[in-house]
Amino acid sequence: MRIWYQSLGRLDAWGGYPAHLGAMIERARSAATEIVVNGTKRGIAEYHAALAHEAKGDVLHTLRRAVAEGADAFVIGNFFDIGLEEAREIAPFPVLGLGETSISLSHFMGQSYGLICPNAKYAARLEKRLRADRLDARLAGIAVLDMPxxxxxxxxxxxxxxxxxxxxxIEQAVERDLGAAEVVVPAGGVVMALMDKAGVTRFGNGAPVLNGIAGLVAMAEASVGLARLQGGTFTSRHLSHARPDPQERTRIDELYGPDIFPHWTP
Structure with a gap:
């Protein structure tokens, strides 16, 4: 099994984060799974709308590389899940995002979850996204740090x-804002990795800290296995992620080039 882990950060711009991210992924993967970890040349702060727009192109470009190189799944290691919907429309295999996967996993762990966000703008944009995708039903609160x-x-x-x-x-913000949260979810791979490096797995009130990076790897492996059991079917092609019919595909190839929808049949 080959899983492509697409980080949206520059892997030379975060100090010791890339090395620890690699170590976390190595611990999380099964023995028979190969993980390809890839960063971007530009990304450092995709919670800005303009940068998130640019990052979508990076995600789709590397997704097409993953298809060409024989990946079995593609995961987006960014809590805003930038490019997730577009990638699912294109990819012939499961595509998962760090944010959606982490919040879904928190539902298995408790009845409510709280988020740790690095700053107020990050929190505001993330809350808007959660409402739009109806992921806020069990949100108990957001602990906001002062890290612009x-x-x-x-x-x-x-x-x-x-x-x-x-x-x-972080501990002060969680104590102040997340008393009603049964599960604490660090809203970003860097914060998740820091909590892992520090060995923090729960807070004083007993609420566990979700290791979303490990969860993303585990769920990608499970998704590939499930797709194989279902005859190769995973992402629905009905409505939201439906692909163009052959006639429309021909016209798309003429106007946009043949690489927009790589290696698939309708």
């Missing part, structure tokens, strides 16, 4: 004092 420059979190992987300060801020 997200790449600063990369320092905490290599600097124990910086990590201790950040963890203290």
């Amino acid at each position: 420059r997200l790449t600063a979190m990369g320092d905490a992987f290599d600097d124990a004092d910086a990590r201790a300060r950040l963890l203290q801020a």
Whole structure:
């Protein structure tokens, strides 16, 4: 089994994060699974709408590479799930996003979940997305940190004092804002990785911390297995992710080129 893990961050812009991300993925994968970890050349803060728009193109470009290189699944390691809907329309295999998968997994762990967000803009845009996708039904609250420059979190992987300060801020925010949450979900791969590096798996009130990176890998493996049991069927082609019929596909190829919808039949 071959899974493509597409991070939307520059893997040279986050201090010790890429190395720890790789270690987490290595621990999470099954022995027979190969994980291809790929970053982008530009991405650092896709919670800005303009950058998220640009990042969609990066996701779809690398998705087509994953198809060509024989991947069995494609996962988007970004909590906003940028490009998820478009990727599902294109890909011939399961496509999962970190945000949707993490929130879905939290439903198996408790009746409500709370989010840890790095700053107010991030929280506002994420809450809008959750409402639009109807993922907010069990949302108990959002703990908002004061981190306008997200790449600063990369320092905490290599600097124990910086990590201790950040963890203290997280604990205070969770205590203040997430008392009603049965499960705590760090809203982003970097925060998830920091919590893992610090060995934080639950808070003082007993609420577990979801390791969404491990969950994303596990669910991708399960999705591939389920697709095989279902004769290759996973993503629905009825309505939302329906593909063009052959006549329309021919016209799309003429206007956009043959790579828009790679290697599939309607």
